[in-house]
Amino acid sequence: MIVVMKAGSPETEVVRLTEEFETWGLTPEKIIGKHKVVIGLVGDTVALDPLQIQETSPWIEEVLRVEKPYKRVSREYRHGESSDVIVPTPNGSVKFGEHHPLVVVAGPCSVESEEMIVETAQRVKAAGATFLRGGAFKPRTSPYAFQGHGESALGLLAKAREATGLGIITELMDAADLDALAEVADVIQIGARNMQNFSLLKKVGAQDKPILLKRGMSATVEEWLMAAEYILAAGNPNVILCERGIRTFDSKYTRNTLDLATIPVLRALTHLPIMIDPSHGTGKSEYVPAMSMAAIAAGTDSLMIEVHPNPKKALSDGPQSLTPERFDQLMQEMSVIGKAVGRWIDESELAIA
């Protein structure tokens, strides 16, 4: 931590501060510049809050953190190695991580009926997806919009899992639903709007199911990693980070701005696996193929793609859903890029699994 003093700070104040920092167990080191004095704080500073340090004197101009504020999610914490999230499913273990083939998660925005979800599951499985997505509880901007079928939809997801052997990812909005949801879900999703719902993060950190943590729509990469740190700090090491588009000044042609540079950025900062959601990231099905291919080329570990048997009749997010036919075709297109970068599962392997 670097404490920058204002120009003209009295020497007595610098001395007083230095002594105060020493009582905190830190070793302060002074640099006397041309105009300003700078104090470096050596010691265990992870738990320190720059805003708090700033308050120790009105003569402090700025406090700069030179260490990262997160620990367990950082790549250094694993000495530069990536971590895998390995999820048992009826069809075998699915491995999310830098050294594994791309994992494709597909399915509708929300679970609408048994027929619809089972059919979708069969179609996306046949195309090569290994995970099914589908919302039982839906966060909707309007209280008058379809809110998901709730617990009954969980039962339908269980049937789709049984019928296809696919793993299930579904969103948790309320801690009260955690037990029921964890019975069905192989991976629990925390949505963008709840990325800083710290109570919920602590609760999913205190249970065993892996967590898919979506980036908040205006969360910085650092805030996102800190949200993951909440989960790891509570005891759950299995977190996948999912970029789904951020909010910017332009939303005329795309719903969000898909920030694909997070792929190399996260790779450098954290050991956790990465997922990209081009469906929410663009909001329009016609842009999903180009962004899916781009994400693979940039090195993503997994993709989440919305597929609906009849997007025209979807109860939510229709415009960003692919038809099963378009998804079949996209899997072919993606395989070309996936093979080129060595991240596509061998089809013979698939057959065996």
Place this chain on the structure above:
Amino acid sequence: MIVVMKAGSPETEVVRLTEEFETWGLTPEKIIGKHKVVIGLVGDTVALDPLQIQETSPWIEEVLRVEKPYKRVSREYRHGESSDVIVPTPNGSVKFGEHHPLVVVAGPCSVESEEMIVETAQRVKAAGATFLRGGAFKPRTSPYAFQGHGESALGLLAKAREATGLGIITELMDAADLDALAEVADVIQIGARNMQNFSLLKKVGAQDKPILLKRGMSATVEEWLMAAEYILAAGNPNVILCERGIRTFDSKYTRNTLDLATIPVLRALTHLPIMIDPSHGTGKSEYVPAMSMAAIAAGTDSLMIEVHPNPKKALSDGPQSLTPERFDQLMQEMSVIGKAVGRWIDESELAIA
């Protein structure tokens, strides 16, 4: 709702769509433009989702909503009249609303000790505040930062209330704490990070205490009003809207960008009372006075200002807290503007209350 068809849409598709909209109970009206056909949907469209309509045909280019998506919070819902939120406190009813004097809420970011919170309450009351703010549960970016004293802090707030008669505003982060919190709080705060925690909104909508709904840091005005609509739709009409700064591209000199134009904008759109929080809005105590005065001049109904007996030692948000002395002075400064715009309580009245 206006449906814009793509250039070159086949006439048969327009006819098919028109018939489909009729089956929804709507009256479609066609305008045949130079390049495009536009269909206006007449009827009850509040519950319709533009994204959903878009899915009814690949020939639809855009769906434009010309009605507001909110109802109960809209100014029209009360035929143009504003609503008041009237809160009983030991010192009498405090009235938030367009036709009442400015209400000042003051206090520390978090409740640190009995002495600290009671002393602060006495100081801000003496200066003219009628409500005390103070956090028991604190949303913090880092899991390693001080998280608030929780339930025990609620007891301390109760003591401060008893000692001074001030009303209490404190934040709810977890529905599990609602009962305990509602016993102490006169107004329950939903923080910026939970503005779209729809489960929580529904729960506070289903109880009686008034709600202070902070704007999410990247929430549009419309999303914010829709969040309030969740609370009203669930049965609780007493909501105060609090602007606390939004996230923009520049955060070097201020923590957030305080969007004061929300004052006239909200006044035009909704009947609900308005509060401004210049402490979070700027993040720096030295900018709080100018922004407090600006908010009054622009017509706010209330202000929330952080005051701490010793900002240097604050466990959170020190840099944006005023000392009690500076707050005393600010109340004097604000009274000048408040009187000029006819929104300052008469001191003789205060004495009687």
Place this chain on the structure above:
Amino acid sequence: MIVVMKAGSPETEVVRLTEEFETWGLTPEKIIGKHKVVIGLVGDTVALDPLQIQETSPWIEEVLRVEKPYKRVSREYRHGESSDVIVPTPNGSVKFGEHHPLVVVAGPCSVESEEMIVETAQRVKAAGATFLRGGAFKPRTSPYAFQGHGESALGLLAKAREATGLGIITELMDAADLDALAEVADVIQIGARNMQNFSLLKKVGAQDKPILLKRGMSATVEEWLMAAEYILAAGNPNVILCERGIRTFDSKYTRNTLDLATIPVLRALTHLPIMIDPSHGTGKSEYVPAMSMAAIAAGTDSLMIEVHPNPKKALSDGPQSLTPERFDQLMQEMSVIGKAVGRWIDESELAIA
């Protein structure tokens, strides 16, 4: 300047860098932290570019500037004193600055005809404005939109000046027009879209007329001050900074987000006078009064307000223009706040001037 080395940087590299910095005439001082080494650079660092320093070694993690990158515009440059921009007009000198009464600039977006501009000038003068705004050259998003009447409009501005004695502010878009424009304008405006047109900044810095520098729509405060620094560095000390709203994620109800906190922020950072433009800042005439009053309460030195004799027929920016009648009334409303904060010109003074 603070150089943060990556964890695990070899000692030899730190030594090499230290020696390199010494050859630049700087005195490097090392702090050896728990995980990282930090090097403070003492000496004349204003001209150093942090990005450039970063390149001196792949082991550098981050370079942090602790000094301000601007010099002539900084408040320290005048030892904490504000500067005035004093502009001679036919009606006498108009003084922009912290210790002077509020200056009101009013007029239409663009000059449409002689009758229109002279009438507007007379109306705004009668209401108390001392400067007339009006565009001869208009920056328009579309090449097919009205682009201003150009040179002929300059002649009409000259007539309005003659008829009323008001000072003239008008925008320069092309250096080729500088001479013609400077003959008429008392203050030359550089618009938001040209804030980083560095060629133009250098040219207006090399002549004598005062400059009104509008903030770019996504310019940080620091970039804005650096743009002003270009003008001062080129020799022209007379710059007024005008906030006109920034671009954020929400533009549904207001065209831009008016960042009023720039008033106290600029006051602390620079000696230059401040202007607020609530017309562009909100884009809607009905929000202009509230934001004008807020700006005065927050301490602005001047206001720029669009007034059009017939907004319905305006060739540009009609929706944000006040009628002369509404402007008369606003001047009354503003005088109440202006007097409360001691920034309103005494009417007897006005009469004499």
Place this chain on the structure above:
Amino acid sequence: MIVVMKAGSPETEVVRLTEEFETWGLTPEKIIGKHKVVIGLVGDTVALDPLQIQETSPWIEEVLRVEKPYKRVSREYRHGESSDVIVPTPNGSVKFGEHHPLVVVAGPCSVESEEMIVETAQRVKAAGATFLRGGAFKPRTSPYAFQGHGESALGLLAKAREATGLGIITELMDAADLDALAEVADVIQIGARNMQNFSLLKKVGAQDKPILLKRGMSATVEEWLMAAEYILAAGNPNVILCERGIRTFDSKYTRNTLDLATIPVLRALTHLPIMIDPSHGTGKSEYVPAMSMAAIAAGTDSLMIEVHPNPKKALSDGPQSLTPERFDQLMQEMSVIGKAVGRWIDESELAIA
């Protein structure tokens, strides 16, 4: 154009407006909704400004444009076909466009010396680039930073062109330099900061050299296309659109947010060729490879990549420049993706050219 009337608008006003629109040569068509009246304007509306229409009545709530505001740049203008920009260079014609192999433009941020620019040109040519970039005039945030070597640098670019046969792209900042620059440049770059310098756009539209138009850092896609429309409207049809990262709320780990979804979005909206600049788009050389590959997978027509023989000593933008060695390797990596999507030039072809 759709005109939405406020609820409760008097019938007489609707009639008056309808008549007014007729006098403009438009055919107004009325839809009477449950709460509101909507008027569709049929006819030639491209030159109409929604803001201007809004002014025709205080009873108008909103004016919605359903046509695109640009014409010549739209894909419809070429009946759905893409256009090519074909640039003669000493090594033969280079073709930018959807149906041609990827064009790689590489080189340093600024031209520093003859040796440096010629060496870089030779290296990037050997690696497979067909165009050299290099700045003679540099837009810099600080007036004290290196501003480019100006005209003398143009001479050095000419030498590099002669030595290697590569085409030259260099930035124009000031119309006064246009003639000198056009003698050397094969493509003239308009930088992000000048994207809405409409005077400059008109001038480069009135000459023959192709234009590379960078997206402004907070320009919407629509504003960007309108800027291109200025150039086409002035007579120059050869414009390449270059995405170089936009400004968002997060700039800690990347300098800008590279908006790769512009690739499919522009493809749908315009016939013009597309370029991606991952160097400015991320600001860090280590993220350039992943984003280059992503851009190819998403379908870009060309890439602009900064390469410097010694980034440590670069006078500008060092941190985002690749070494020639890293660029060699990247070209190999890119060829894998380029071939997979059928956009990589056959090496035998290269040899022949």
